[in-house]
Amino acid sequence: MWDRIKHKFEKFPARMGVARKIVELGLRVGPNGKIYCGDVEISDVALARGTGVDRRSIRSTVEVIMEDPELASIFANIFPAGALLKNVASDLGFGVVEVEAQAGTPGILAKATQLISQENISIRQAHAGDPELEENPKLTIITEKPVKGEMIQKFLDIPGVKRVSIY
Known part of the structure; x- marks a missing residue:
């Protein structure tokens, strides 16, 4: 899966980090462009803080995801695995x-x-x-x-x- 994702972000390390963190945490990008953990909305600021980037990097990553049908489909269907x-x-x-x-x-x-x-x-x-x-x-x-x-x-x-x- 990651091979299908990473080439879209490899020229932008901050976006790559955001995409990696979204997948790592089991977050999803909804059709409205907002980020969710299950059905709980995650603020751009909170994710930016956790990823070590600014809020604009979160938004630009989401925009890339939303503009690409394959990425949008992948990121819309990620769900958290549950508590380890x-x-x-x-x-x-x-x-x-x-x-x-x-x-x-x-x-x-x-x-x-x-x-x-x-x-x-x-x-x-x-x-x-x-x-x-x-x-x-x-x-x-x-x-x-x-x-x-x-x-x-x-x-x-x-x-x-x-x-x-x-x-």
Whole structure:
């Protein structure tokens, strides 16, 4: 997806940053040119502050999006993925497995979840970072209960896995 988007903004780094932040946060651009998180309108000023640009960069990015039918369609249909429970997992008695892997290696999610299920632990959430949007994308799996530390080696044995954290 990002390859289809980035060429429209590559000559304008501020606009590229805004477009990236919109996608990263799961924001969408409505047909009225306003930016939303779900059905909550996000002000240009708030997004500008969060992106480190001025308000005009937000507006010019939205104008480029609205003028291009393909971009308008993509950005009109982005929705937030929901709250990732990683930061509150320990408070809730859940476990977290974070896997950093070689981008583009197939089967990592399947093999990681299989290892967890073999321990008779259910999964509450799984979130895989997008390698085109993140420098070091991670697979984050929230489990019903903590996974034992001795499982680290089993995760590291999955082809393409570079690093594993369990907490």
